[in-house]
Amino acid sequence: MGMAHEMADEMADEKADGTSKDIPDWSVEIAQSIMVKVKEKDAETFDHCVRVSRMARLLAEAACLPESECRVIEYAGLFHDIGKVGVPDDILMKPSKLTDSEYEVMKSHPLLSCEILKPISSVEFFAKTLPGVRHHHERYDGRGYPEGLMGEKIPIASRVILVVDTFDAMTWSRPYRKGLPAAVAYKELKEFAGRQFDPRMVDVFLQFHSRWNIGQHAQFSEIGETILAGLKPGALIRPSEVAS
Numbered sequence: 627m628g629m630a631h632e633m634a635d636e637m638a639d640e641k642a643d644g645t646s647k648d649i650p651d652w653s654v655e656i657a658q659s660i661m662v663k664v665k666e667k668d669a670e671t672f673d674h675c676v677r678v679s680r681m682a683r684l685l686a687e688a689a690c691l692p693e694s695e696c697r698v699i700e701y702a703g704l705f706h707d708i709g710k711v712g713v714p715d716d717i718l719m720k721p722s723k724l725t726d727s728e729y730e731v732m733k734s735h736p737l738l739s740c741e742i743l744k745p746i747s748s749v750e751f752f753a754k755t756l757p758g759v760r761h762h763h764e765r766y767d768g769r770g771y772p773e774g775l776m777g778e779k780i781p782i783a784s785r786v787i788l789v790v791d792t793f794d795a796m797t798w799s800r801p802y803r804k805g806l807p808a809a810v811a812y813k814e815l816k817e818f819a820g821r822q823f824d825p826r827m828v829d830v831f832l833q834f835h836s837r838w839n840i841g842q843h844a845q846f847s848e849i850g851e852t853i854l855a856g857l858k859p860g861a862l863i864r865p866s867e868v869a870s
């Protein structure tokens with residue numbers, strides 16, 4: 627069956643609540659328990675994954691990617707860093723620069739994320755999120771990890787995620803470090819467009835980011851809300867001190 631047919635079927639399979647038959651309830655429950663674990667182990671990483679998921683979806687939409695792709699990107703964004711639960715706390719929480727050997731451990735997290743997703747990757751939809759997760763630290767110039775993929779060889783989901791991931795990491799304040807102002811982060815993205823980042827994604831991000839209000843207006847898809855249900859309320863999304 628051709629791609630167009632599959633996409634058409636996906637749309638037709640939509641249930642009344644906006645979720646799809648291609649995502650069985652048991653897999654949503656596993657995804658939910660994975661995210662609960664991430665939140666318990668490291669609330670910072672959990673919050674980061676949620677913000678990245680929302681922004682990745684908005685960036686994918688702004689870049690006019692097809693809805694099926696936007697949906698995959700939303701979930702790849704949500705799951706991208708969950709492998710950090712497998713990184714020891716003294717490395718994960720270290721406020722100073724990592725040593726070379728610590729950095730090697732840290733670099734295993736995209737592969738660990740994919741390992742954790744194994745139980746739900748028999749579901750085709752979740753399997754489609756794996757490449758985006760696995761390659762979210764590849765650089766456009768080929769100097770990233772884990773495989774050193776270059777340019778358009780890097781999955782589009784990973785290219786979208788890397789831009790919003792880096793922006794979030796730069797601007798978000800942590801207990802030991804105040805985040806950079808958005809304007810400074812914009813400049814960094816521009817400077818590394820074509821080297822670290824897909825230049826087209828940086829262009830679209832710079833054009834649209836100031837219109838997004840991640841705390842209030844960005845919506846998850848129904849299944850995203852379901853995965854995160856029960857985790858709210860609480861300090862899931864705090865208004866950024868720096869993005870305004």
Ligand SMILES: [Fe+2]
Pocket residue numbers: 706707735762763
């Ligand atoms: Fe990461």
